[in-house]
Amino acid sequence: MKLPVKMTINGQTYSHEVEPRLLLVHYIREVVGLTGTHIGCDTSQCGACTILMNGQAVKACTLFTVQADGAEFTTIEGMAKDGDLHPIQQGFWEKHGLQCGFCTPGMILAAYQILERYPNPTEEQIRHQLEGNLCRCTGYHNIVKAIQWAAEHMQGAAAKK
Amino acid sequence: MATVTDERLFGKSIKRREDPRFITGQGRYVDDLKLPGMTYAAFVRSPNAHARIRRIDTAEAARHPGVVAIFTGQDMTGVNSLPCGWDLRKEKGVPGVIQDLAIVPHMPLSTDAARHVGDPVAVIIADSQDAALDAAEKVRLDWEVLAAVTATDKAAAPGAPVIHAGAPGNVAFQWEIGDAAATDAAFEQAAVTVKKRIVNQRLVANAMEPRACVARYEDATGELTLWVTSQNPHVHRLLMCAFVLGIPEHKVRVIAPDVGGGFGSKIFLYSEEVVCSWVSRRLKRPVRWTSTRHEAYLTDAHGRDHVTDAELALSKDGKMLGLRVRTTANLGAYLSTFAPAVPTFLYGTLLNGVYEIGAIHCHVSGVFTNTTAVDAYRGAGRPEACYVLERIVEAGALALRMDPIELRKKNFIPKFSGAHQTLVAVAYDSGDYPAATDKLLRIFDYKAFRAEQEAARKQGRLLGVGFSTYIEACSIAPSKVVGALGAGAGLYESAKVRVHPTGTVTVFTGSHSHGQGHETTFAQLVAHELGIPIEQVEIVHGDTGSIAFGMGTYGSRSGSVGGTAILMSLNKIKDKGRQIAAHLLEASPKDIEYSKGQFQVRGVPGKAVPFGAVALTAYVPHNYPEGLEPGLEETSFYDPSNFCFPFGAHACVVEVDRETGLVKVLRYVAVDDVGNVINPMIVDGMVHGGIAQGVGQALWEGAVYDERSGQLVTGTMTEYALPKADQLPMYETDRTVTPTPVNPLGVKGAGETGTIAATPAVVNAVVDALVPLGVDHFETMPLTPERVWNAIRRATTR
Numbered sequence: 001m002k003l004p005v006k007m008t009i010n011g012q013t014y015s016h017e018v019e020p021r022l023l024l025v026h027y028i029r030e031v032v033g034l035t036g037t038h039i040g041c042d043t044s045q046c047g048a049c050t051i052l053m054n055g056q057a058v059k060a061c062t063l064f065t066v067q068a069d070g071a072e073f074t075t076i077e078g079m080a081k082d083g084d085l086h087p088i089q090q091g092f093w094e095k096h097g098l099q100c101g102f103c104t105p106g107m108i109l110a111a112y113q114i115l116e117r118y119p120n121p122t123e124e125q126i127r128h129q130l131e132g133n134l135c136r137c138t139g140y141h142n143i144v145k146a147i148q149w150a151a152e153h154m155q156g157a158a159a160k161k
Numbered sequence: 162m163a164t165v166t167d168e169r170l171f172g173k174s175i176k177r178r179e180d181p182r183f184i185t186g187q188g189r190y191v192d193d194l195k196l197p198g199m200t201y202a203a204f205v206r207s208p209n210a211h212a213r214i215r216r217i218d219t220a221e222a223a224r225h226p227g228v229v230a231i232f233t234g235q236d237m238t239g240v241n242s243l244p245c246g247w248d249l250r251k252e253k254g255v256p257g258v259i260q261d262l263a264i265v266p267h268m269p270l271s272t273d274a275a276r277h278v279g280d281p282v283a284v285i286i287a288d289s290q291d292a293a294l295d296a297a298e299k300v301r302l303d304w305e306v307l308a309a310v311t312a313t314d315k316a317a318a319p320g321a322p323v324i325h326a327g328a329p330g331n332v333a334f335q336w337e338i339g340d341a342a343a344t345d346a347a348f349e350q351a352a353v354t355v356k357k358r359i360v361n362q363r364l365v366a367n368a369m370e371p372r373a374c375v376a377r378y379e380d381a382t383g384e385l386t387l388w389v390t391s392q393n394p395h396v397h398r399l400l401m402c403a404f405v406l407g408i409p410e411h412k413v414r415v416i417a418p419d420v421g422g423g424f425g426s427k428i429f430l431y432s433e434e435v436v437c438s439w440v441s442r443r444l445k446r447p448v449r450w451t452s453t454r455h456e457a458y459l460t461d462a463h464g465r466d467h468v469t470d471a472e473l474a475l476s477k478d479g480k481m482l483g484l485r486v487r488t489t490a491n492l493g494a495y496l497s498t499f500a501p502a503v504p505t506f507l508y509g510t511l512l513n514g515v516y517e518i519g520a521i522h523c524h525v526s527g528v529f530t531n532t533t534a535v536d537a538y539r540g541a542g543r544p545e546a547c548y549v550l551e552r553i554v555e556a557g558a559l560a561l562r563m564d565p566i567e568l569r570k571k572n573f574i575p576k577f578s579g580a581h582q583t584l585v586a587v588a589y590d591s592g593d594y595p596a597a598t599d600k601l602l603r604i605f606d607y608k609a610f611r612a613e614q615e616a617a618r619k620q621g622r623l624l625g626v627g628f629s630t631y632i633e634a635c636s637i638a639p640s641k642v643v644g645a646l647g648a649g650a651g652l653y654e655s656a657k658v659r660v661h662p663t664g665t666v667t668v669f670t671g672s673h674s675h676g677q678g679h680e681t682t683f684a685q686l687v688a689h690e691l692g693i694p695i696e697q698v699e700i701v702h703g704d705t706g707s708i709a710f711g712m713g714t715y716g717s718r719s720g721s722v723g724g725t726a727i728l729m730s731l732n733k734i735k736d737k738g739r740q741i742a743a744h745l746l747e748a749s750p751k752d753i754e755y756s757k758g759q760f761q762v763r764g765v766p767g768k769a770v771p772f773g774a775v776a777l778t779a780y781v782p783h784n785y786p787e788g789l790e791p792g793l794e795e796t797s798f799y800d801p802s803n804f805c806f807p808f809g810a811h812a813c814v815v816e817v818d819r820e821t822g823l824v825k826v827l828r829y830v831a832v833d834d835v836g837n838v839i840n841p842m843i844v845d846g847m848v849h850g851g852i853a854q855g856v857g858q859a860l861w862e863g864a865v866y867d868e869r870s871g872q873l874v875t876g877t878m879t880e881y882a883l884p885k886a887d888q889l890p891m892y893e894t895d896r897t898v899t900p901t902p903v904n905p906l907g908v909k910g911a912g913e914t915g916t917i918a919a920t921p922a923v924v925n926a927v928v929d930a931l932v933p934l935g936v937d938h939f940e941t942m943p944l945t946p947e948r949v950w951n952a953i954r955r956a957t958t959r
Contacts, residue, residue, distance in 0.1 A: 019291070030290075035193035036186020038421075040369045041454040045878035048369060076186030089184040093176055096846050100676030101183030102369040102421030108184065123891070130886035134878070136369050136422050137676045139853030139915075140886040142846055 005069045009034065010078030018065045025049040025060035027068075028075060036076040036105045040134070047133030050106035051075045057113035059106075059132070076105035079112075087157065088112055088150040097146030099137035107133050111147045119158075121151060170685040170695060174842035178695070179680045188419040191373040191388045192451045199375070200229050202437055202450040203293035205283035205300045206459065207275030210309035210531040210871020211322060214274060217283055218301035225299060227292030230444060233283045234270035237439060242266040243430055244404040245496040246396075246649040249334050249505065255647045256586075257505065260335035262647075263328035265529070267495040269405065269432040269439070275304070276324055276494035277531050278873055279459025284436050286448060309531035309871035313468045313491040316528035324494060324529045333492050333527040334501060338509040338585050343520035347483025351474035355556040360941045361545045363466035363491065363864040365875075366538050367883055368675075370421020371452040372461060374434040376441035384412050385442060389434045391417040391703075392427045392673050393713020396650070398705050400430040400498070406439060413438075417703040420675035424854070425537035426461040427675065428715050429498040433460075458876045463864055464538020466491035467504065467545050471553045474519075479563050479571045482519040486512060486549060490527045490535075497536035501527060506646050507542025507634070513583035514550045515594040515632050515808055516572040521584045531871050533864075537715060539854055540913045543633040544920060551629045551921035552938075555928065559937055565925070566607065569630050570595065579902075580803075587634060589806045590901045590909075593834070597897045598630055601810040601832040604895055610814065618933060623817040624827075625930025628810065629922035635717030635910030636805035636903065653800035654718070655709045656726035658687070658734055660793035662780035664773025665697040668730075671711015672723030673703050677912065678843045679719060685839055686724055686906075690731045692758030693772060709796055717910030720839060721805055725904040729797035737793060738775045744786040745770050745778060805901045805909035809833035813856075813922040817930045822950030824860055824927055830893045831918065836901045836909035844911045845894050851915020852892055857884040858916075859923035863943050882943075935959065 002017040005027075014032055028037050028051070037060055040046035049060040052074040079086045088111045091097065098104040107130070114121060114129040121129075126147050127140070135143060182188050205217075219231040249255050249262040271282055283300055287293035308322040315321060316331045324331055348354060374389040385408070391397045394415040402410040420427060437448040452460070467488050474483035490504030509523040540547075558565040573594045574581055580588040610626055617624045637643070640651030657669040666687055672679055680700045688695040701707055714723070735755045742760030743750040746768055754763045761769030778785065779793040814828040831848055838844050861882035865875045875881040900907025920942070927944050928937060935956035939948065 021291075029193075030195075033195075034186070035190075036188075038190070038370070039192070039451075040371065040421075041878045043454065043877045043879050045883075046369065046454070076184075080185055085184065092184050093180045096177065096842050098180060098183055099678070099846060099850065100369065100422040101179070101188045101419065102190065104183050105186050124887075127887040127889075134369065134883050134885065136367055136424070136854070136883070137850045138846060139849035139851075139884070139892065140889055141849040141892055143886065144891070 003066050005065055007068050007070065008072045010074060020064060020066050022065045023061055024063040024065050024068050027065040028060060034075050034077050038102055038105060040102065045134065047110060048103050048106040050109045050133065052109055052112065057110050076108060079108060087153040091146040091150035091153070095142050095145040095149050097138065097143045103133060103135045107135065107143055111150065114147060115151055115154060119151065119155060169689055171689040171839055173685065174840060175681065175685065177678050177681045178684060179678065190370055190419050190421055191375060191390050194375050194388055196375065196377055196447040199447040199449055200286045200288060200444065201290040201293045202440065202448050203285045203297040204281040204433065205285065205297050207278060207280040207282060209275060209306050210278050210311065211307040212275045212304040213307060214272065214282065214304045216303040218303060219283060222285060222296040222299040225292060225296035227288040228296045229286045229288060231283060231285050232440065234268050234272035237270060239407065240269060240439060241405050241407070242268055243432065243435065244400055245500065246400065246498045247502040247647050248649060249336065249501045249647045253647065257336045257338050258334065259337055260332065262334040262501055263325065265325040265327050265496060269435045277533055278871060279456065279533065280494065281432050284440065286440055286444065311530050311532050311866035311871050312868055313466055313489050313528065313530065316491065316530045317526065324531060328529055331529045333496065333529055335526050336505045337522070337524045339522035340520055340584070341522045344483045344485050344522035347520040348472070348474045348485065351482050352477035353475045353560050354472060355553060355560045356470065356472040357553060357556050357938055358940045359469045359471050359549050359552050361465045361467040361469070361548055362942050363535070364464045364538055364858055364862055365458055365864050365881060366424040366426035366461060366464060368422030368424055368426055371454055371457045372427065372431065372433070373451040374437050375447060375449045376437040377447040378441040378445055380445045384414065385438060386414045386416065387434060387438055388416045388418060390420050390427050391415065392423040392675060392715055393711065394673065394703055394705050395671060395711045396713055397430055397434070401435055401438060405435050414706040417673055423675045424539040425464065425541055425715060428713070429462050429536055431460065455877055458873060458881065459533060462497045462536035463493065463533050464535065465545060466535050469549055471549045473553045473557045475557050475561060479561055479568050481516055481572045484512060484518050484521045486523040488523070488525045490525055491530050491532065492527050493530060493532045493534035495534045497534040500534060500536045502648065503537050503542045508546050510585045510587045511543050511546035511632065511634060512550060513585050515574055515630050517574055518584065532866055539851065539916045541716065543913065544917045547629065547631045547917045548921045551631065552924065555925045556938060559932070565628055566602065569598065587804060590803055590903050591899050592806065592808055593897065593899050594630065594808055597808060597832050597834050598810040600895060600897055601812055601830060604832065604893065605812045605830045623819055623930040625815050625817070625926040625928065627813045627922045627925025627929055629918045629925065630810045631918040632806055632808040633913060633917050634804040634806055635913065636721035636801055637716035637718050638804055639802055640800050650712065651800065652712055653798050654722040654726045655711055655796065655798045656723065656730050657709055657794065657796040658727065658730035660734060660776045662777050664693065664776040666691065667699045667701060668727055669701045669708045670723050670727060671708055671713065672719040673714045675714070677714065677719060677847070678840065682720065682839045682843060683724065683727055686727060687731065690728065691772060717912040720908045721904050721906065721910050722799060722801055724906050724908060726797050726799035728905060729799055730795040733795035733797065734793060738772070740786050740789055741775045741778050742770050745784065801903055803903045805836065805903050807833065807835045807909040807911065807914050809914060809918060811918040811922045813926045815923065815926040815930055817927060817949060819953065822946035822953060824944055824949060826856060826890055826923065829890055831915065832895045832897060833914050834897045834899050835911040835914060836899065837907035838896070839908065847912050848894050848915045849892050851913060852919045853884045853889055855916045855919025856889065856923050858920045859942055859944060861943050
């Protein structure tokens with residue numbers, strides 16, 4: 001049995017018929033073909049598949065595709081606008097917030113949610129909010145710095161407006 | 162045409178050139194690959210720790226819709242065992258061996274028995290991943306479940322179930338290093354001796370990207386392409402072609418594209434990539450397999466798993482007279498690719514540490530158990546050695562009631578240049594061990610901490626500091642040396658530098674980056690040496706189709722071995738360029754010097770040709786030296802003359818919650834000496850990550866088998882506790898710089914130092930915090946709240 005789904009990902013509309021058991025992360029990677037969203041575990045611990053659902057960070061492995069019907073998503077491929085990196089992406093680059101790059105898309109989208117909640121976060125807030133995203137390379141030091149960098153630059157941009 | 166620059170990039174923290182693709186979701190990992198006609202593999206794995214196979218019934222699974230084929234080991238005729246690449250056998254004259262290595266078979270799909278939970282026995286190939294997984298559940302295993310042994314210290318006990326007919330008593334080898342008689346004599350003279358059981362628990366690497374492979378056989382050409390999560394694609398190709406499948410190497414291309422971390426676990430040749438390659442040749446269709454995280458826990462080679470009894474003999478004024486170490490190393494159910502080297506040559510040879518010790522003896526037994534195979538994990542043998550030494554030194558300080566820093570300082574090998582011969586075979590390259598510790602103490606402000614600790618204790622708070630003054634061996638390794646020790650391969654590295662007609666440069670390196678940032682570091686080196694903008698340099702790695710050969714990346718060898726190979730090729734390019742420039746400038750080649758992107762006549766500033774003009778001339782050789790070949794491309798193989806030995810001093814401050822046993826890391830200071838540094842930002846990043854993994858071992862991580870059932874109870878990220886952001890502090894890192902004389906770059910290696918140093922620093926800190934309560938040792942890590950709470954309770958209710 002297959003069910004129809006329709007959703008928006010990075011501003012583009014997708015319609016497919018999918019098995020009810022198909023996880024959203026597999027839909028995004030295998031059906032839509034956006035492979036920037038990664039799979040690092042099978043128990044929803046690692047956060048590599050974090051994306052934005054209607055503006056909120058979710059782990060794409062925790063939803064069936066059919067539950068996402070009608071929703072609006074942003075994946076890592078949708079973060080840069082017109083070739084300009086989002087300040088969070090820029091922060092990860094500036095502060096060496098990544099090494100192998102595998103956890104990075106999930107980290108960047110989790111950071112987006114953190115900065116929505118706490119535009120001027122403390123180190124402790126960043127660390128606490130990142131608890132659901134695992135990185136094996138950086139020891140988190142430079143990820144925290146990257147998010148701090150992004151916070152400063154997003155504040156700066158907001159102040160200019 | 163290429164431009165020139167006098168910007169000096171060696172030593173600069175420039176941003177990474179690989180990052181734009183990773184931060185925009187455009188990295189290309191193996192599992193991202195989709196090919197026309199692709200099939201999907203699912204492996205049928207043993208649910209039991211030990212079982213004798215009678216029959217594997219695949220009939221019902223074969224009828225499942227979408228299934229293309231099912232294979233068991235019986236079908237894979239003509240396929241050989243996965244090889245062990247490090248052969249410790251006495252008949253080869255390998256030093257230290259006292260019982261020959263039992264080379265046991267490891268078939269890609271086992272036909273006789275399953276020897277650990279997760280051992281693959283069949284593979285389902287289907288049109289979709291779901292169909293393959295569904296069908297795998299329909300395979301019936303008709304077999305006899307056997308008794309199993311998983312515990313390191315019980316594997317060789319009388320009556321333990323025998324895992325391989327070829328390894329009676331489950332002993333794989335026995336090995337020793339040092340001088341037993343001299344060590345015995347030292348202990349007789351000692352004023353104080355300490356003896357501790359020190360367990361280095363089993364770990365799982367947990368690279369964030371699970372292993373994966375895609376195999377594509379093209380019938381028309383007979384060519385097989387294997388995309389695989391590998392730290393060393395040429396090694397994968399060689400082992401798979403020559404040893405397992407018996408297929409011609411020149412018809413096989415192995416590509417390791419973007420790889421999401423390795424930490425050792427992606428060095429080895431595994432069953433899955435061999436089976437997928439074999440299946441693709443058989444079915445003439447592409448096959449993809451991606452490990453689930455649970456499969457990763459069951460099948461990625463594990464690390465560590467030593468049980469050690471260590472003894473230190475001291476004079477009454479604190480001189481280290483003797484060290485005696487007896488270790489049992491759990492190798493798991495099979496011999497993984499480099500398994501025998503890790504608890505022997507990468508372990509026993511580091512037990513001299515940074516100390517002058519009167520005598521050393523170390524004995525190691527390698528044992529088989531019904532567990533996942535154990536091999537190199539970040540540090541590989543060196544963290545185990547450092548942990549034993551730094552814990553027993555700390556125990557010695559407690560026994561002498563001496564400050565742990567004072568004890569270390571009394572015994573440091575003084576600053577030296579040239580080689581320092583140890584008692585355990587290796588000779589250190591260069592070192593100033595007291596300087597690193599002095600710098601650490603200045604940054605850390607040791608005196609102030611002890612005052613703070615004293616004040617905290619008065620308030621009932623349990624603060625502690627732990628030190629670790631470590632050494633490690635990297636830049637592996639001289640081929641002649643490792644060959645004599647049993648290695649089946651040389652450990653050189655290759656680099657081809659291709660200068661294009663316009664003067665831009667492509668480097669083909671045998672090193673492989675899976676997070677280390679080679680595309681930046683190596684490009685810095687090239688731009689610095691040639692005096693051209695870094696934008697004109699491209700680094701290619703991870704493809705046997707374009708790279709001459711390569712031994713890959715592990716053992717902190719890329720900068721020192723891979724980098725030196727690049728430097729050698731650059732020097733050859735300059736030599737040839739000098740001849741071309743001399744011809745163009747009507748001068749003698751010996752009068753041409755290369756500086757800031759120009760070949761110029763020495764002492765005649767205006768008489769010069771830029772690098773790009775020489776490159777163009779090499780490809781358009783109309784006005785060209787007689788007898789010189791056109792083109793500008795050079796290949797080099799660099800084989801190091803010695804290991805390099807980074808060292809340093811780390812300090813960790815913890816607070817222990819008396820009521821819950823929870824350990825909180827408050828501060829972490831690291832002073833490392835990795836020789837010259839090409840990109841400090843990248844080196845710092847690797848130190849950070851290494852520290853996190855070392856702290857993880859000390860406090861949270863550990864693979865646990867249930868002894869009765871042989872099940873891996875830490876088989877998902879729910880049970881295996883990886884370090885998280887909210888558990889770690891910012892790290893304070895600094896360096897001393899003692900260049901190595903071994904290679905012309907002066908670079909030692911920086912990928913593993915943090916992991917090696919951090920674990921004992923943390924455990925020493927916890928013990929230091931608990932000493933007032935009477936806790937003086939922990940036999941086993943991780944120091945979970947339960948373990949710490951129990952230790953406090955036992956000590957305080959005695």
